[in-house]
Amino acid sequence: MDKLLIVTTGGTIDKIYFDDLSDYQIGEPQIGQILRQLQVGFEFTVKPLMRRDSLDMNDADRRLIKSYIAASDYTHVLITHGTDTMVRTALLLDEIKDKVMVLTGALNPARFRDSDAVFNIGCAVGAVQTLPPGAWIAMNGCIWNPHKVQKNRDQNRFEDAE
Secondary structure, eight states, X not given: OOEEEEEEEESGGGEEEOSTTOOEEEOSOSHHHHXXXXXXXXXXXXXEEEEXXXXXXXXXXXXXXXXXXXXXXXXXXXXXXXXXXXXXXXXXXXXXXXXXXXXXXXXXXXXXXXXXXXXXXXXXXXXXXXXXXXXXXXETTEEEOGGGEEEETXXXXXXXXX
């Protein structure tokens, strides 16, 4: 992989909290800054496509993500996405057969010291370079086939779908 397209859609990874009542907004994408600090050995382009909590995403948003990625010249794509509906988006993207697409996000905002964002991004970067074409999810230190994974909201993690 020489170049990586990073599509950001919002989600917890980019949330900024303002008060104790959990008032937030989706801020600027954090992934570009994170990758520059890590001094990655590949070129990347960050495309902020939208700033949505994934619970607020609809089918039109998912179709926009799909059409943007399908029309791009990039063969390797990393998508930052909210975790609540990440699987739904990955299932739609899995219809694109000529690109490797890895979705990742965070259960805590990247700006938080105890965030899982950097770990998940690192896992996703490794995955997008080694996996075959299709859509994949990189969360909790694992790579998931979107047809076989679910988010366990009670445990706040991804796991095998039952």
